[in-house]
Structure formats: C-alpha cells, structure tokens
C-alpha cells in the first residue's frame with residue numbers, strides 16, 4: 001500500500017443472509033483528496049462505512065485505512081483516527097449536556113464526560129466551535145440546539161480527537177436552505193485548514209457535493225457504478241444511466257444541480 005493512501009479497498013464484498021450487499025468494491029483514497037460517496041437509499045453506503053471503520057468484516061477482499069491493514073491492526077486504536085458524524089450518533093447523545101462539554105467529549109470518543117478534560121481541551125473545543133461558526137452555543141444544552149447547530153457541534157466533537165479521516169454521513173439531512181448552506185460553508189472552510197483531515201461526504205444530493213470534494217464514488221445496488229474526479233463522473237448522460245431516468249445536470253458555482261428531463 002502506498003504511503004499516501006488513506007483508504008484502500010480491494011475486491012471487497014459483503015454478503016449477509018444469502019444477499020450480496022456489496023460486490024467487488026475497489027476504492028483508493030489518497031491524501032489531499034476529499035471524496036463524495038453518492039448513492040440511492042439501500043445502495044450500500046452505510047455498509048461500506050461500517051466496513052471502513054471495522055464494525056463489520058468483509059466476506060472477501062482487503063481493506064487498509066491510514067496505512068494499516070485490517071487483520072493486522074488494533075481496530076479500536078485505528079478508530080481513534082477516524083471521525084464519523086452521522087445522525088444515528090445524535091440519538092445516542094445526552095440532550096442535557098452542555099454543548100462545549102459535548103464537543104470536549106469527542107477527545108475521549110465517549111458519550112458524556114467520564115475522563116478528566118484539561119483547560120486546554122476546553123479551549124480547543126471553544127476554538128473548534130468558533131471555527132464552525134457555532135461559538136455562541138458554548139453554554140447551551142445540546143437539546144435546545146437546532147438541527148443545523150447540532151450537526152456543527154457533532155463535527156466539532158469529531159474534530160476534537162484530531163482525526164485523519166472524517167466521515168460526514170448525510171450531514172445536511174433535515175436542514176433548511178440557510179442552515180444547509182451554512183453547514184456546507186463550514187465544511188469548505190474546514191478543508192482549507194492546514195491540518196484538515198481527509199473527508200468523505202455521504203449524500204443523496206449532487207448539489208451538496210462541494211467543489212472541495214475532488215472525487216466521487218457512485219454506488220448502485222452494492223456495486224461501484226463509477227468513480228473518479230467529480231467533474232468527470234457527474235454528467236447528465238452518466239447520471240441518467242445511474243438513475244435509469246433521464247436527468248439534466250447543470251453545473252453552477254462548482255456544484256452539480258439535478259433536474260428531471
């Protein structure tokens with residue numbers, strides 16, 4: 001595996017109950033790239049992420065993440081370098097927790113604060129919240145935050161552990177236009193930071209794929225439909241094929257907007 005590879009999947013399949021959920025996935029993510037993972041409901045995105053984080057084991061094939069080959073690595077250690085922000089995490093958090101504490105808890109990858117954080121941890125949490133433009137929420141309880149604010153807090157929380165790989169799993173789900181654009185701006189700014197992690201953005205919506213997501217993987221019915229540079233893989237013809245429905249794709253300000261033909 002090359003040194004600058006963040007993810008390498010080779011011939012990865014996952015079968016369960018006689019059903020092939022993922023079939024022969026080959027995927028390489030290199031340092032300096034950010035990827036969008038695009039697919040319809042049930043196409044296998046979550047399964048792919050579960051494989052990536054070692055929560056499930058491939059039926060066939062090999063996986064390496066951050067230069068570590070699965071089977072030879074302590075997955076609990078490796079997971080400390082991977083941040084996964086998903087809405088299922090939201091449900092497991094304590095609503096009465098103060099936003100800043102919730103962010104700090106990301107350092108310990110725990111739900112709630114069981115380890116003793118230092119003053120520097122609180123300062124770092126505040127700085128991350130500032131960076132994500134949610135610094136004003138420091139003393140608010142999590143449950144009183146809006147969906148968009150919650151997403152930003154969860155991203156700040158994931159960043160607390162200084163991950164080298166950050167998975168943003170349908171991060172803009174359920175957000176109104178303004179909140180969504182605000183979140184996307186924050187993600188874009190984050191990518192500009194010198195120590196930014198490699199990001200994987202999982203979505204059902206092409207227009208959420210910001211220009212920073214240099215590469216895209218399109219997954220359909222458990223197989224890679226196409227992958228490569230976002231600008232090359234997203235076009236009307238290919239997406240009409242992908243959806244099995246004629247669609248028009250228009251690029252506007254570096255983002256791909258989709259409509260029915």
Ligand SMILES: Nc1ncnc2c1ncn2[C@@H]1O[C@H](COP(=O)(O)OP(=O)(O)OP(=O)(O)O)[C@@H](O)[C@H]1O
Nearest residue numbers: 016017019021039040041042043044045046047048
């Ligand atoms: N443990 C399992 N046993 C059997 N089938 C499973 C299992 N986990 C997932 N599947 C099936 O695999 C397919 C892919 O599911 P997955 O959750 O990975 O899709 P997804 O792309 O994340 O979908 P969505 O966008 O709706 O979240 C689905 O048909 C699902 O029912």
